[in-house]
Amino acid sequence: MNPIRLAFLLFVAMPLARLFTGADVVDRQRLPAKGPAIIAANHNSHVDTLLLLTIFPLAALGRLRPVAAADYFLKGPMIGWFSRRIIGIVPIVRGGPAAGTNEDVLAPAREALARGDIIIIFPEGTRGDASDAMGRLKAGVARLAEAFPQAPVIPVWLEGAGRVLPKGTLVPVPMNCTVLVGEPLAWCGERTAFIDRLRAALLDLKAKAPPQHWIEDEDPKAA
Amino acid sequence: MTSPITLPLPAAWHVPPAAPAVIWGLGVVLAILSLGALAAALLPVVRPGKDYTNLRQRVNSWWVMIALLATALLLGWQATTALFAVISFIALREFLSLAPSRREDRLIILAAYLVIPINYAFVALDQYGVYLVFIPVYCFMVAPFLMACVGQTQAYLARAATLHWGLVTCVYSLGFAAFLMKTPLTERLPAGPAGMVFLLLFVTELNDVAQYVWGKLFGRRKITPKVSPNKTWEGFLGGWATTAAVIWFLGPYLAPLAGWGRFWMAFALPLAGFAGDVTMSAVKRDIGVKDTSALIPGHGGMLDRADSLTFTAPLYFHLLAFFALERF
Structure with missing residues (x-):
């Protein structure tokens, strides 16, 4: 593993995650120590990636590959170097005709899984508005699960990260976050059904999360 | 009395000598904790079949908390x-x-x-x-x-x-x-400022533990059924008596406690600890959580551990200020 990346994760990312989120993890033992595996999490903030990069066992750090939008994370040489070498992203080209076919878009992620990496994917496709309402889940995660049926898909709910650094803000505010790790899902043979099961698993975890969200986002049905 | 013990540190950083009573106190704490660690290690062997993970986590976390607090107190x-x-x-x-x-x-x-x-x-x-x-x-x-x-x-x-x-x-x-x-060193303190803070932390945590143990052994009548259903009158009174006795008999070696100050400290501090605990439980119940975080394995969050201290610290300070300390 790139020593600069290891040093960054251990001495920058971990202390920052601790300071700004408390980094509580529920059912940490469900996180895989080796790949191929797919972590599927909800997405509200860049803090999500920071948190997910810092809660795995040391042995897995070199294997962690967040799937990230090429248009955002590779837009300049500096951020591109940082994204590739330090965060270790798997770039993915989002939407539009230039994106080509779906199969091509996922090629780097499939290569990573074939190498035995643990990929981190946010199936909502982009950061939400931190209202903790989950967006529509895109089918990419199901395609990957189909291509690698031996790779477990682990649903992860991140509660509170959208408050630390919401989309569009620059100043992070320390607030406790909780990472809830779900039971691994196995490929069930059908994409839509798989996405439905993933969504249900994520909502299940959300229901168990401590109320680390804004009060106006409280689900009136849950109350 | 033996000579004060100092830590080896650069001369530029003045570390006050630790009073013998503080060293003795820390020794007692370590002895109690070692007994706890022994129990956590032996119980699964002597009485297998139960899950002792929480007890082991609690003891392990105590080592860390005590190491941090003791180091800070000794450094000044x-x-x-x-x-x-x-x-x-x-x-x-x-x-x-x-x-x-x-x-x-x-x-x-x-x-x-x-x-x-x-x-x-x-x-x-x-x-x-x-x-x-x-x-x-x-x-x-x-x-x-x-x-x-x-x-x-x-x-x-x-x-x-x-x-x-x-x-x-x-x-x-x-x-x-x-x-x-x-607190200035010119004041007459039996074990220096560190002795006072040590006593505060020790009796606050002792009160929590004693209430728990008395409640486990003899608890029958619920004292706060709506807020903390596990708390009992037996645990509350047993913890109160235990902590009051420790403050009354050992307190004067660590803090300037004499006369009415000694009496009121022994009488009121356990009550404040209980009140802080119950109050934070009410807050947690209102919010709908059991623990405030998972920071301290076996204990919960910082506020779960420090809930009693948020009430005992000001009371302890003000009783000392009123009865003994000239500075405050």
Whole structure:
């Protein structure tokens, strides 16, 4: 593993995650120590990636590959170097005709899984508005699960990260976050059904999360 | 009395010599903890079939907490003030993350954290008079004003009160423990400032543990059925008597306790510990959580561990200030 990346994760990312989120993890033992595996999490903030990069066992750090939008994370040489070498992203080209076919878009992620990496994917496709309402889940995660049926898909709910650094803000505010790790899902043979099961698993975890969200986002049905 | 013990540190950093009573006290704490560790190691062998993970985690976490607190106390007021500032930050972060708040409160919450370095700066600068009024009077006024400036008036009173509640318990109250370390050495203290803070921490935690043990052994009648159904009259009274006896008999070796001061400390401090515990339980029940975080394995969050201390620290300080200390 790139020593600069290891040093960054251990001495920058971990202390920052601790300071700004408390980094509580529920059912940490469900996180895989080796790949191929797919972590599927909800997405509200860049803090999500920071948190997910810092809660795995040391042995897995070199294997962690967040799937990230090429248009955002590779837009300049500096951020591109940082994204590739330090965060270790798997770039993915989002939407539009230039994106080509779906199969091509996922090629780097499939290569990573074939190498035995643990990929981190946010199936909502982009950061939400931190209202903790989950967006529509895109089918990419199901395609990957189909291509690698031996790779477990682990649903992860991140509660509170959208408050630390919401989309569009620059100043992070320390607030406790909780990472809830779900039971691994196995490929069930059908994409839509798989996405439905993933969504249900994520909502299940959300229901168990401590109320680390804004009060106006409280689900009136849950109350 | 034996000669004071000093730690090997650069000459530039003045470390006050630790009083023998503090060393003895720490020795007793380590002995108790070793017994706990022994129990956690032996119980699965002697009485298998039960899950002792929580007991083991609790004991392991105690080692860490005691190591941190003991090191800070032995290093002096600088390290103790810094440690309590960190404790306040973690406690306040837990509280503000769980208490109901709205999007508009985000920057107010950031401002609330800034209160911590200012509050503890008054400790470091020995500004007792300013410390007393900074949070209860001035933050009390400024925070709601800032919230009004943001222009959101929904649940305004409740949110302003929540913020103030968090600042007073997590920052102002806990800060008194650090301020005790600034007691001048000219005062007649049996074991120096560190002895006073050690006694505060020891009897506060002892009270928690004694209540739990008495309750486990003899608990029958629920004392707060709606807030903390596990608490019993037997646990409360047993813990009160145990802690009062320890303060009465051992307290004078560690803190300037004599006459009525000794009596009121033994009488009232266990009550304050119980009150802090129950009050924080009510807050957690209102929010709908069991623990304030998972920071300390086996214990829960910082606020779960420090709930009693948020009530005992100011009372302990004020009883000493009233009966013994000339500085405060």
